[in-house]
Amino acid sequence: MYQYTAFDRQFVHQRAAQFRDQLTRWQTGKLSEDDFRPLRLQNGWYVQRYAPMLRVAVPYGEIASRQLRVLAQIAREYDEPEAAVFKTAMEGQGLLGTTFLPKNCAHFTTRTNVQFNWIPLSKSADVMDLLASVDLHGIQTSGNCIRNTTTDALAGVAVDEIVDPRPYAEIIRQWTTLHPEFAFLPRKFKIAISGAQDDRAATGWHDVGLHLLKNEAGEVGFKVFVGGGMGRTPVVGTVIREFLPWMQIMNYIEAIVRVYNEHGRRDNKYKARFKILVKSEGQQYIDDVEEEYRQIVEIDGGPHTVPQAEFDRVAACFVTPQLADMADVAPAALDASLKAQAAEHVGFGRWLQRNVHAHQNAQLRAVTLSFKRPGQSPGDATSEQLIALADLVDKYSAGEARVTHDQNVLLPWVHASRLFALWEEAKALGLASANVQLLTDMIACPGGDFCALANARSLPIAEAITQRYQDLDELDDIGEIDLHISGCINSCGHHHSGHIGILGVDKDGKEWYQVTLGGSDGSDLSGTAVAGKVIGPSFSASEVPDVIEAVLTTYRSLRDSGETFQATVRRTGLDPFKEAAKLARHPAKEALATA
Amino acid sequence: MKILASQDHQPPAEGDNRAVALANDADALALPLDGVERVDLHFPNFTDGRAFSQAFLLRRRRGYQGDIRATGDVLIDQLVQMQRTGFSSAVLREGVDAADAQRQFDRFPAFYQGDAVNPQPHFVNDKAAV
Numbered sequence: 190m191y192q193y194t195a196f197d198r199q200f201v202h203q204r205a206a207q208f209r210d211q212l213t214r215w216q217t218g219k220l221s222e223d224d225f226r227p228l229r230l231q232n233g234w235y236v237q238r239y240a241p242m243l244r245v246a247v248p249y250g251e252i253a254s255r256q257l258r259v260l261a262q263i264a265r266e267y268d269e270p271e272a273a274v275f276k277t278a279m280e281g282q283g284l285l286g287t288t289f290l291p292k293n294c295a296h297f298t299t300r301t302n303v304q305f306n307w308i309p310l311s312k313s314a315d316v317m318d319l320l321a322s323v324d325l326h327g328i329q330t331s332g333n334c335i336r337n338t339t340t341d342a343l344a345g346v347a348v349d350e351i352v353d354p355r356p357y358a359e360i361i362r363q364w365t366t367l368h369p370e371f372a373f374l375p376r377k378f379k380i381a382i383s384g385a386q387d388d389r390a391a392t393g394w395h396d397v398g399l400h401l402l403k404n405e406a407g408e409v410g411f412k413v414f415v416g417g418g419m420g421r422t423p424v425v426g427t428v429i430r431e432f433l434p435w436m437q438i439m440n441y442i443e444a445i446v447r448v449y450n451e452h453g454r455r456d457n458k459y460k461a462r463f464k465i466l467v468k469s470e471g472q473q474y475i476d477d478v479e480e481e482y483r484q485i486v487e488i489d490g491g492p493h494t495v496p497q498a499e500f501d502r503v504a505a506c507f508v509t510p511q512l513a514d515m516a517d518v519a520p521a522a523l524d525a526s527l528k529a530q531a532a533e534h535v536g537f538g539r540w541l542q543r544n545v546h547a548h549q550n551a552q553l554r555a556v557t558l559s560f561k562r563p564g565q566s567p568g569d570a571t572s573e574q575l576i577a578l579a580d581l582v583d584k585y586s587a588g589e590a591r592v593t594h595d596q597n598v599l600l601p602w603v604h605a606s607r608l609f610a611l612w613e614e615a616k617a618l619g620l621a622s623a624n625v626q627l628l629t630d631m632i633a634c635p636g637g638d639f640c641a642l643a644n645a646r647s648l649p650i651a652e653a654i655t656q657r658y659q660d661l662d663e664l665d666d667i668g669e670i671d672l673h674i675s676g677c678i679n680s681c682g683h684h685h686s687g688h689i690g691i692l693g694v695d696k697d698g699k700e701w702y703q704v705t706l707g708g709s710d711g712s713d714l715s716g717t718a719v720a721g722k723v724i725g726p727s728f729s730a731s732e733v734p735d736v737i738e739a740v741l742t743t744y745r746s747l748r749d750s751g752e753t754f755q756a757t758v759r760r761t762g763l764d765p766f767k768e769a770a771k772l773a774r775h776p777a778k779e780a781l782a783t784a
Numbered sequence: 785m786k787i788l789a790s791q792d793h794q795p796p797a798e799g800d801n802r803a804v805a806l807a808n809d810a811d812a813l814a815l816p817l818d819g820v821e822r823v824d825l826h827f828p829n830f831t832d833g834r835a836f837s838q839a840f841l842l843r844r845r846r847g848y849q850g851d852i853r854a855t856g857d858v859l860i861d862q863l864v865q866m867q868r869t870g871f872s873s874a875v876l877r878e879g880v881d882a883a884d885a886q887r888q889f890d891r892f893p894a895f896y897q898g899d900a901v902n903p904q905p906h907f908v909n910d911k912a913a914v
Contacts, residue, residue, distance in 0.1 A: 196894070196906065203892050210887070211861065219881060227831055228861055333831065363896040364905075369868035370840050373833030450837045488845055492898040492905060499907040 190251045190589050191359045191506045193324045200366070204328055205321040208232045209314035216311075231334055231372065233327020234313055238641045239278035240270055243305045243313070244330040245320060249340045249358040249382075250301035250592045254582040257590065259323045260295050260303055261575035267316055268293050268572075270307040282638050285646060285700065286730075290638055295575060297560060297568040299632055299683055300379070301339050301592040302330055306639050334372045335365040335446065338380045341389040342593040345507055346555050346601045348547045352401035352409050354384035356504040357438065360495055364439045371446050375453035375461040378446065379418075391594060391710040393417050393425045393718035394686060396463045397445060402432070409435045415445060415474075416467030419680035423720035424464040425711075429475055436500070437486070439493035444482035448474065509550055510587035515604050520551040523605040530609045537612050539623035539661060545608060548601075554608060556585075556600045557593065558615055559622040559630065563655050566648045567633040568596030577618050585611045596632055597625070626714070627664045628672055628741075629655050632683050636676030636693065637700070643676030645693025645700035645730070650674055653734045667741055669714055670754045685720040686710040688755045689740065694727050701727035704736055706766055707758045715755055724767045732775050739773035740766050785863065785889070786873040787882050793855065793875040796824060805855075812838040817848055825871070827856035836869045843870025843900040860885040864892070870900035 193201075211228045214220040220228075233244040245260070270278070270292060278290055296304040308316055320326055329336055338361045340354045341347060361380060365371075371378075383390040384401035392398030398414035410432045417426030433441050452470070454460045467474050485491060531538030546555040558578065560568050570578065578598060582590045585607055586600035593599050598620075603611060615621035624630045631654070634640065636647025651674055658664055673687030677694075684690030690705035708721030728736050741754075743765050748757045758766065796803035803822040806815055815823070823842060825835035835854065842848040854866050854874040863885055866874055876882060898905040 200892070200896075207888075207891055210884075214884065219884065224830070224859055224861075333833075363907075366896050367892075368897055369865040369895070369899055370836045371833070372865060373831050373836070447837050447840075450833055455832060455834075484845065489903070492903050492908075496907070502907075 190253060191248075191355075191503065198324060201321045201324055201326045201328075204232070204326055204367075205314070205317040208317050212310070212314045227332055227373070229310075229313075230332035231329055232317065233330040234310065235331060236310075236641070237306065237639050238637075239281065239639070240274055240307045241310050241313070242639065243308050243316065243327060244298070245303045245305075245325055245327055246330045246337045247301050247303055247325075247592050248362045249338055249344070249355060250342055250594075251355070252590050252592060253323070254579040254588045254590070256323045256325055257575050257579040257582065259319060259325065261572045261579065263305060263308070263316055263319060264293050264295050264570075264572035264575060267308045267312055268295070268305045271309065274307075274309075282646075285637070287638055287646065287649065291566060291569055291571075294569050294571045296566070296635060297570070297592050297596045297598065299594055299596060299681065300337055301342075301594060302337055303592065304635070306635065328366060331377075332372075333374045333376050333378075335368065335374075335378045335380065338362055338365070338382060339390055339395075339594065340382045341385055342591045342595075342599045343389060343546060343555055343601070344384060344591075346546075346548050346550075346553070347385045347387075347389075348549060349386040350384055350549065351386065351403060352384040353504075353507060354382045354399075354401055355507045356500060357384075357399075357401065357435065358382055359503050359506075360439070360500070361442070364442070364493060371450060374446070374450055375455050376458065376463070378449070378463060380442070387713045388711045389594070391683070391686060391712075391718070393711040394419060394683070395426065397442060398426045399438075401435075404432055411435065411438060413441065415478075416464040417718075418462050418464040419683065419685045420462060421459060421678045422462075422464065423680075423685040424468060425718045425720075426464075427467070429478065436495045436497075437491070439495060440485045440491050441478075441482050443493065444478045444485055448477045448481055452477070509553075510589070510602055512587055512602065512604060515552060516606060517552060518606060523552070527605060527608065534609075536616070536621075536623065537609060539665075540612050540621055541608065543623045543627070544621070544625045552604055554603050554605050556603045556608070556611060557625045558598045558600065558620040559624055560597050560620065561624055561630045561655070562619055562622050563652070563659065566635070567631055567651055570598075574618065574620070578620070581611065581614060581618075581620075584614075595625075595630060597630070623661060624664060626669045628658050628667055628670050629664060631655075631672040631674060632687070633674040634676050634682035636674075636682075640676060640681075642679055643693060644678075644695035645676050645702060647674045647676040647682055647691075647693065650691060650702065650730060650733050654737055657734050657738065667745070668753055671708075671710065671715060672737075673708070683710070684708070686715070686718065687721060688715065688758065689737065690721045691733060691737075696727065700730055702730065702733050703727045704733070704740070704770065706740070706763055707755065709755070714753065716759065722763055724763055724770050728770075728774065732773065735773040735775070736770045739769040743769040785867045785871065787863070787885055788873060788875045789882070790875055790878045793853075795855075796822070806838060808832070808834045808838075810838075812841040813845065815842070817842075817846065817850075820848075820850055822851040822853055823848070824853045824855050827854060827858055827862075830857040830859050830862055832857075836865060839866070839870040840900050844903065860888055864888050868895070868899040868901060
């Protein structure tokens, strides 16, 4: 992974010191609440329903074991609400039926960051110093600025990779970090980058989506998409450039963002996202960007044209690590040995099939550790689990892991001969659910239990569905499917892109849930990126698991041999699913009583 | 960068073209600059970042040498950004303590990007590796 230089490291420490200065001025009354808010947001500090939330940046998802250990320390020592705060939260959420609120834990997000839900603001500057000690920070993880760039969790190891996106993601990270002109955009701005055949980074759903590719001459460049985004107006990005030479990427993004900064709407925050500008201006926006880009290159001299030497310096960090005990075994022998182990241990066989991914290096595999299991929220890890995870990362993956878009953790450098040992250890830790890409490998936001924006809770819905589908044979039979749950229309749980999407809505002060079908993140499995369609009026919380079951039962009765859920929905249309969902509604009285 | 208290700032006088105020939605590339000694750019709210782009275009794209002044909701935590995008003076919002301002300029010895003052990015200036 990228190795921080003295400059990079000092920069993060200076940022932590700057935040302490701002916090102190706020605490002493020199900075008003309104003036402090955007400053803390741009360091990752929100104030949520009961307590602050910290979002730590994990640039393009790459994280080192030493960083995981510090996250564990923060979970243990700081993610601890004062008794009165916790009591208020439990009482407040208890009225809705919540019986458990996780604390002393970290939460992996869809944008490959890490969140904590209970750290008091009074301790925030200490936490930033601690993060800085391992090159971590919360820079631009919130606020109306350019956010963390995300990529494919299999970047640099995927067998279908055209170009490794990581060096470009790092160059983008540096360019976006404290950009003086673009810290107060009309709204937040997100970039995702994919370098593989299969788009595993949901690039179509980002403000800027980048696809690395090679032209006929073998030169590397980007296909550039603009104007994607979720929220209340879901829009899939459109192509603005078929091929942009790689060294121009910063100049071009500068043009994209400058035109947005100048012309994006600021009068209505629901119309302020970049996608609205792109949609309303259409070709005019594209022409403006091309003209601005021309002037950046021709008049300004294209100062951010990336020199080959700089690219090489960054790219040199992204090499296959030397594994101390990496034996060079014939691939056929490795496969034979894995096959024998799988035959002997059914659970290992399942895990091998679901959680282990092919690798560019025939000796190695990438392994997803599943953070989707009963009793814990999707993507949650306790401090103890984070330490155990760091140990596994050190032992099996050269000290490097990836936070995935699906809220799991991926180990990119596991030798095939050590998979069985890793499985046994992961199983003992509860991190070996063989459910990757299956129903219970769902995406869910923290929802109304934590988030002040949410209309409804996500976590109890996630837990109820997880509890109901614990039979691996049944999950396997249902097959590959994306279930995405958001507690409100801000869509942090990406419900728009779920094959099944669940959206929390507020009606008369009660929690209700809209169910959508057929959404896609743009991956090969899901098909062209598109927002799912609603299958009827919203359901009560207690109805949701029954509705999901009815939808899945309908799929199983309608599917052709080998057909995925998504393919069936696209073939049959929504009507049979609407009908089934309607029949799964509870009698009116009961629905109201439990809603 | 010159920091002004609000009472030390005079808005451009009508009919005097030596100082002009450019509206937020006006095109900085179209502003006539002949004989203009000062351009005021306005922050209606400090979270409205349009003036940063206007300053950058005036200073960098057009090579304007005169004073570019930040007015309106100007806080000390945006001063460094203002300087980097080409502002040369700023009128602090009433009630803001200028004493906390200077150390903000001293905090970061360098940045990643090129800007209006130092057009070269860090990777060109210092070979980044250090």
